[in-house]
Amino acid sequence: MQIIDNFNFAGKKAIVRVDFNVPLNKETGAVSDDTRIRGALPTIKKILADGGSVILMSHMGRPKQNPDPKFSLKQIISAVEERVGQTIQFAEDCANAEAQAAALKPGEILLLENLRFYEEEEGKPRGEFETEEAKKEAKKALKPKQKEFAKKLASYADVYVNDAFGTAHRAHGSTAVIAEFFAEENKMFGYLINSELIAMDKVLKDAQAPFTAIMGGAKVSDKILIIENLLDRVQNLIIGGGMTYTFIKAQGGEIGNSLCEADKLDLALEILEKAKAKGVNVYIPTDAVNADKFAADAETCVSKTDETPAGWMGLDIADETIATFSEVIANSKTVLWNGPMGVFEMEKFAKGTTAIAHAVAQATANGAFSLIGGGDSVAAINKNKLADKVSYVSTGGGAMLEYMEGKVLPGIEAIRGC
Numbered sequence: 001m002q003i004i005d006n007f008n009f010a011g012k013k014a015i016v017r018v019d020f021n022v023p024l025n026k027e028t029g030a031v032s033d034d035t036r037i038r039g040a041l042p043t044i045k046k047i048l049a050d051g052g053s054v055i056l057m058s059h060m061g062r063p064k065q066n067p068d069p070k071f072s073l074k075q076i077i078s079a080v081e082e083r084v085g086q087t088i089q090f091a092e093d094c095a096n097a098e099a100q101a102a103a104l105k106p107g108e109i110l111l112l113e114n115l116r117f118y119e120e121e122e123g124k125p126r127g128e129f130e131t132e133e134a135k136k137e138a139k140k141a142l143k144p145k146q147k148e149f150a151k152k153l154a155s156y157a158d159v160y161v162n163d164a165f166g167t168a169h170r171a172h173g174s175t176a177v178i179a180e181f182f183a184e185e186n187k188m189f190g191y192l193i194n195s196e197l198i199a200m201d202k203v204l205k206d207a208q209a210p211f212t213a214i215m216g217g218a219k220v221s222d223k224i225l226i227i228e229n230l231l232d233r234v235q236n237l238i239i240g241g242g243m244t245y246t247f248i249k250a251q252g253g254e255i256g257n258s259l260c261e262a263d264k265l266d267l268a269l270e271i272l273e274k275a276k277a278k279g280v281n282v283y284i285p286t287d288a289v290n291a292d293k294f295a296a297d298a299e300t301c302v303s304k305t306d307e308t309p310a311g312w313m314g315l316d317i318a319d320e321t322i323a324t325f326s327e328v329i330a331n332s333k334t335v336l337w338n339g340p341m342g343v344f345e346m347e348k349f350a351k352g353t354t355a356i357a358h359a360v361a362q363a364t365a366n367g368a369f370s371l372i373g374g375g376d377s378v379a380a381i382n383k384n385k386l387a388d389k390v391s392y393v394s395t396g397g398g399a400m401l402e403y404m405e406g407k408v409l410p411g412i413e414a415i416r417g418c
């Protein structure tokens with residue numbers, strides 16, 4: 001596999017898949033969070049410093065037609081220029097940019113318009129279908145067109161670099177199919193994907209014990225695959241958030257109106273049995289902050305999680321649980337955190353998630369390796385200004401989850417082979 005650090009881009013044109021799917025301010029249209037643009041800078045700078053030229057390609061949002069000004073990457077040109085420190089060129093049509101690509105000189109950057117203006121990018125046919133069968137047929141018919149689309153993009157450049165970790169779990173034209181059109185030595189990951197892979201592999205393949213996985217969020221069903229994959233690797237499994245109550249109910253507790261997946265009760269018991277058989281310590285919240293309604297101004301009370309009063313719902317972990325969880329985390333050498341401990345969007349129910357964010361930072365200060373992934377846990381870390389106090393904050397929610405589930409990501413496989 002080619003390694004970006006070993007590659008000299010001098011005189012080469014590199015087409016780089018980045019994730020510039022950045023949020024825009026609804027009123028001004030300006031980029032409101034440029035984290036993803038900054039994430040791509042090391043790769044862009046390396047190519048330019050070597051004497052190469054850069055063709056940037058990305059998606060933005062979920063456009064349904066071509067073109068759609070709401071989703072145009074034109075809107076981010078000035079933000080990209082500001083970050084790269086030079087003017088950039090723009091191709092209005094990503095699939096008809098050969099002349100601009102050919103004219104590109106060393107040191108120059110060309111940004112292609114939103115890849116998802118073409119249904120070929122995702123390989124998902126647009127429009128209404130009368131039957132599932134018709135949809136399947138349309139998808140099949142789109143496959144060769146997707147190949148052509150990817151081949152066209154590939155024709156603009158000598159080298160392909162994938163640095164869009166956020167879409168690495170998608171088998172799209174620009175994330176996977178395109179790689180077919182480059183020889184082994186001319187395709188590679190950018191620095192962002194490299195660092196994501198190093199962080200995730202450190203946890204999955206090379207974790208120092210004790211390894212604690214903290215799984216929160218709303219539903220067991222969303223986290224079941226990752227929990228199962230982690231049971232062979234962790235010493236401690238901490239459960240939090242809404243999924244707590246499926247476990248509590250499965251064990252016969254009273255959960256009031258708390259979130260519960262009635263069809264996942266057996267699954268919860270199965271997880272507990274598997275964990276026991278593998279010698280994994282499972283920590284489930286013992287006390288909670290309850291609300292009389294799902295609202296920021298709800299009345300609150302604290303109870304044992306298995307004695308939730310009728311009519312109330314558990315929306316955060318309470319002090320006893322915070323203390324237990326914090327101690328387990330503090331004594332860990334590896335920590336993986338995915339999902340909030342409560343409804344942290346509401347101030348009254350944010351304390352548990354904030355406390356866990358601080359516990360993870362403390363464990364890191366004690367020498368642990370900590371990896372945070374998933375939009376909500378990342379938001380909690382950022383909100384508490386702890387991003388530089390943990391080892392790694394993943395940029396790809398869905399991609400990270402799938403990698404942690406043990407799945408092969410198409411964007412990774414296309415370059416690394418597994």
Ligand code: AMP
Pocket residue numbers: 216217218219222240241242243259314315316338339340341342343344345374376
């Ligand atoms: P997820 O996307 O699965 O990680 O879930 C995140 C969501 O779970 C957040 O929006 C939280 O508000 C929500 N959540 C966390 N704890 C609870 C809870 N006890 N009851 C209901 N929702 C919760």
